[in-house]
Amino acid sequence: MPMEFSEAAKKQFDAIVAKYPERQAALLMVLHLAQDEFGCLDLEVQSLVAERLGVPKVLVREVTTFYEMFHEHKEGQFHLEVCTNIACHIAGADRLVSCVKKKLGVEVGFKTEDGVFSLMEAECLASCGSAPVMKVGLDYYEYLTEAALLSLIETFKALAPELGGRAYKTAGSEPHVGPVSGFEPPAPAAPSATSVPSAPPAATENA
Numbered sequence: 001m002p003m004e005f006s007e008a009a010k011k012q013f014d015a016i017v018a019k020y021p022e023r024q025a026a027l028l029m030v031l032h033l034a035q036d037e038f039g040c041l042d043l044e045v046q047s048l049v050a051e052r053l054g055v056p057k058v059l060v061r062e063v064t065t066f067y068e069m070f071h072e073h074k075e076g077q078f079h080l081e082v083c084t085n086i087a088c089h090i091a092g093a094d095r096l097v098s099c100v101k102k103k104l105g106v107e108v109g110f111k112t113e114d115g116v117f118s119l120m121e122a123e124c125l126a127s128c129g130s131a132p133v134m135k136v137g138l139d140y141y142e143y144l145t146e147a148a149l150l151s152l153i154e155t156f157k158a159l160a161p162e163l164g165g166r167a168y169k170t171a172g173s174e175p176h177v178g179p180v181s182g183f184e185p186p187a188p189a190a191p192s193a194t195s196v197p198s199a200p201p202a203a204t205e206n207a
């Protein structure tokens with residue numbers, strides 16, 4: 001049976017396209033929709049998008065493979081995107097990648113045998129001031145340490161059965177942005193009274 005969007009997704013597709021003066025301009029948004037609908041943008045999904053939007057397949061492929069947020073193969077339910085760009089690299093992102101590899105027995109670009117986790121190295125996630133950072137679904141985990149990462153993996157393992165095979169987006173009503181709960185970095189120490197320079201002596205008036 002040929003692949004097809006659900007009726008609900010077809011309505012969303014048409015609503016997206018109606019917002020743009022030219023159908024081609026809706027491509028990014030309909031690719032997001034297609035990825036949510038089918039779990040990835042493999043060649044069959046790309047053909048379906050091209051046909052429904054009325055654009056060349058090669059254009060859909062170019063856009064799909066250009067943007068990191070689109071993927072041609074199904075990811076794990078928890079897709080761990082560890083930023084390894086410069087700020088995160090300096091803050092220890094490589095250790096985090098190694099930690100995931102060792103804990104889950106998975107290589108970068110692959111998923112675990114049970115399909116629960118996949119691992120990817122990401123480019124800058126625009127949160128360099130709170131490096132190192134990992135994105136999972138819509139969530140951003142900042143100031144990440146190996147201990148926080150291992151704790152998070154256990155949380156995700158416990159959550160996986162509740163997802164019924166669906167990809168994880170976020171646990172709450174809003175995406176999480178910040179450190180893993182319980183692993184917040186210590187607040188910077190307030191300057192002590194002795195470190196405050198004393199005021200210079202008042203100038204005395206010469207007679």
Ligand code: FES
Nearest residue numbers: 083088125127128
């Ligand atoms: S370098 Fe990692 S968030 Fe920017």
